[in-house]
Amino acid sequence: MGEELLVPFLYDYMRRAMAISALVGAVAGLLSCYVVLKGWSLMGDALSHAIVPGVVLAWLVGIPFAIGAFAAGMLAALAMAGLRDRTPIREDAVIGVVFTSFFGLGLFLMSIFPSNIRLRTIIFGNVLGIADEDIVQMAIIAVVVLAALALRGRDLMLSLFDPTQLVVAGGSPARMRILLLVLLAATAVAGLQAVGAILVIGMLVTPGATAYLLTDRFGRMAGLAAGIGAVTGLLGAYGSYFLDGSTGGSIVALQAALFVVVLVFAPKHGILATRRAARVAA
Amino acid sequence: MLAQPISLAVEAISVAYPNGHLALKDAGFTLGAGTICGLVGINGSGKSTMFKSIMGLVRPARGRVLIAGGPVEAALKRNLVAYVPQAEEVDWSFPVSVRDVVMMGRYGHMNLLRIPRAVDRREVTAALERVGMADLAERQIGELSGGQRKRVFLARALAQGGQLLLLDEPFTGVDVTTEESIITLLKALRDEGRIILVSTHNLGSVPTFCDQVVLVNRTVLAAGPTSEVFTGPNLLRAFGGALRQHSLPGATPLPADAVIVLSDDERPLVMAPDGQVMGRLPRDI
Numbered sequence A: 001m002g003e004e005l006l007v008p009f010l011y012d013y014m015r016r017a018m019a020i021s022a023l024v025g026a027v028a029g030l031l032s033c034y035v036v037l038k039g040w041s042l043m044g045d046a047l048s049h050a051i052v053p054g055v056v057l058a059w060l061v062g063i064p065f066a067i068g069a070f071a072a073g074m075l076a077a078l079a080m081a082g083l084r085d086r087t088p089i090r091e092d093a094v095i096g097v098v099f100t101s102f103f104g105l106g107l108f109l110m111s112i113f114p115s116n117i118r119l120r121t122i123i124f125g126n127v128l129g130i131a132d133e134d135i136v137q138m139a140i141i142a143v144v145v146l147a148a149l150a151l152r153g154r155d156l157m158l159s160l161f162d163p164t165q166l167v168v169a170g171g172s173p174a175r176m177r178i179l180l181l182v183l184l185a186a187t188a189v190a191g192l193q194a195v196g197a198i199l200v201i202g203m204l205v206t207p208g209a210t211a212y213l214l215t216d217r218f219g220r221m222a223g224l225a226a227g228i229g230a231v232t233g234l235l236g237a238y239g240s241y242f243l244d245g246s247t248g249g250s251i252v253a254l255q256a257a258l259f260v261v262v263l264v265f266a267p268k269h270g271i272l273a274t275r276r277a278a279r280v281a282a
Numbered sequence B: 001m002l003a004q005p006i007s008l009a010v011e012a013i014s015v016a017y018p019n020g021h022l023a024l025k026d027a028g029f030t031l032g033a034g035t036i037c038g039l040v041g042i043n044g045s046g047k048s049t050m051f052k053s054i055m056g057l058v059r060p061a062r063g064r065v066l067i068a069g070g071p072v073e074a075a076l077k078r079n080l081v082a083y084v085p086q087a088e089e090v091d092w093s094f095p096v097s098v099r100d101v102v103m104m105g106r107y108g109h110m111n112l113l114r115i116p117r118a119v120d121r122r123e124v125t126a127a128l129e130r131v132g133m134a135d136l137a138e139r140q141i142g143e144l145s146g147g148q149r150k151r152v153f154l155a156r157a158l159a160q161g162g163q164l165l166l167l168d169e170p171f172t173g174v175d176v177t178t179e180e181s182i183i184t185l186l187k188a189l190r191d192e193g194r195i196i197l198v199s200t201h202n203l204g205s206v207p208t209f210c211d212q213v214v215l216v217n218r219t220v221l222a223a224g225p226t227s228e229v230f231t232g233p234n235l236l237r238a239f240g241g242a243l244r245q246h247s248l249p250g251a252t253p254l255p256a257d258a259v260i261v262l263s264d265d266e267r268p269l270v271m272a273p274d275g276q277v278m279g280r281l282p283r284d285i
């Protein structure tokens, strides 16, 4: 019985799947702190859907899928910024229109090539069936995002909390906004194959929201969110070996379950703690 | 420490927002070192816009701002300009502690990675002690009273070493005791040679701590020493219909026309009939 639990570690492809899921989970978790504090969940959702047509087109042209996906994400971001600045349409409607257009185009392109397994893997997420070169692409993206956050993370945080102070300190909030947009699109691309285009937003929001309930310090929030992302990424990939289900489903479902537990039991901001405090005050 | 003492010259600036609204037109004034100046005007008169121009957040379509004799960008690079934001502009639930916020004042002194060194920690601790917030340094900023919140951002300006301090509506939502303790601190900072520019639409407190006054209403109506500028006729020009004139309650031991009480909000101003400012009332009447 106990030995059976170790079986996934015997297979090379399982070890690789667990490692890359943990890495992408950690990076997405880290970034989710900025997404949550900026209030960009909807923007993240839009970007992660908008990259789908880029994946299909990259496959058609024969370039690495990450490049096509990233280009589509940036194009969507530009389209959203353009529509927002040039029309009186409200921002949420702009985001809704752009991302469904891109996603719809992506699904349409896919329906023309229905039998391509690799495309389906990328878009719906199946880390167990992932190709080696795709793992390399994901790892490169993850490392670049980590490096960018190590270098500019503090300025990015300041741009969310107090953009004027960033100006006073000689920085540029506009540049930080673009940086966050680029990191978001890049991480969505990396997360695609782990959990799929539809669920990747979960990895980019839930760990940060969970960590936000657990601490009042940004550093700890970032550490917790990265940890949650890594552990759920690893466990989700591991579990999907036995469940024969989708890795994306198990990773994001794990994160959601953890969020619910924290929401109820968090020591200070949990529902029970808030109720207790209200009773004491009364 | 400074090559030359701090100074501020706003030279006939006109500022328009992208939507075409002309918020300031030909507005100008100058301030020298060691001054507390009140930037006084009704809501929407352009006080925050003036601050944004001084910080380089908006670029005047015409005119220019000189800080210590040079352009705004050079002053920002030298960390000369520090600002204390309006309370409504701050996200008080953001996961940062009092110490974290004060440390943000040191960012401009750090390298690109913004990793604090020993000198940054020392300055932060000194600033926290100066405003009396050292004991609360590890608190999340939302867990503070209105006055304590103000002092955190003042400490940030001190840690930054700013010589030109911009305070946007610092007394809104702050009780009188706290207001007085902040004013004491501002006076001490002025005596060290800083320029402190405080925007307010709260008339009553202005004569108690401002050496100079700049009256704004989409331009600078008048600027200069408080005793010359902060007069009844000027205030009526600046505030127009927004000003309420009160007569005193019947029980006061004064003839009916001995004083004039003007108020825009909670702290009414008391003037003699000739327009000379006499002081303020602690409460509304």
Ligand SMILES: Nc1ncnc2c1ncn2[C@@H]1O[C@H](COP(=O)(O)OP(=O)(O)O)[C@@H](O)[C@H]1O
Pocket: B017, B018, B019, B021, B023, B041, B042, B043, B044, B045, B046, B047, B048, B049, B050
């Ligand atoms: N970002 C903006 N875009 C367009 N108009 C603005 C903007 N900010 C302020 N205004 C307008 O400029 C005028 C001056 O505003 P502001 O400087 O904030 O006044 P105050 O701080 O004195 O209340 C107001 O009429 C306001 O509506």
Ligand SMILES: [Mg+2]
Pocket: B047, B048, B049, B168
């Ligand atoms: Mg204002």
